[in-house]
Amino acid sequence: MTYQHILVAVDLSEESNVLIDKAVKLASRLEAKVSFIHIDVNFAELYSGLIDINMAEAQHQAMETSREKLDKLASYAGYPITHTFVGSGDLGQELCDTIGDYQIDLLVCGHHQDFWSKWLSSTRQLINCSPVDMLVIPLREES
Known part of the structure; x- marks a missing residue:
């Protein structure tokens, strides 16, 4: 199978460069399109008490x-x-909405290999819901 549109999920840290490098290398060989996505926290969902700031x-x-x-x-x-x-x-x-709306056929994301990621992994959530193939890049802690 050849991929035609690769979506790279980034967290905007310097580690995003590792994901981008791998995705671009693959895309250039396949002559595939590449898109990036970042999902921000929805602040309104985080706090339900009284607070004196404009959430919007x-x-x-x-x-x-x-x-x-x-x-x-x-x-x-x-x-x-x-x-x-x-x-x-x-x-x-x-x-998943973006994948469906833009005919994405490969999702590239990173996975931290540290203590906290064993318990709180967004990548695990994606594996359980992604409708397309995934390339999971290990992001190891620098020693």
């Missing part, structure tokens, strides 16, 4: 910051990036 404005600012960082990663890629998506909410749902 805070969410908008966070998404704008994420968009800027995603644009820098797109420049770093050195390969044509078809789409850059910034969303918020449930990671699995947002990714």
Whole structure:
């Protein structure tokens, strides 16, 4: 099978470069499209008590910051990036919706190999819901 559209899920850290490098290398060999996605936390869902800030404005600012960082990663890629998506909410749902809407056939994501990731892994959530093939890149802690 050849992949035609690869979606790279990034957390906007420097480790995202590892995922981008692998995805671009694969895409260039297959002449595939590459898109990036980052899912922000939905602040309104995190706090339900009284708080004196404008949640919509805070969410908008966070998404704008994420968009800027995603644009820098797109420049770093050195390969044509078809789409850059910034969303918020449930990671699995947002990714699955994007995969379906944009005919994605490979999802690339990272997985930290540390103590906390054994208990709190977003990659495990994606494995259980992804409708397409996944390439999971191990992200090891630097010694």
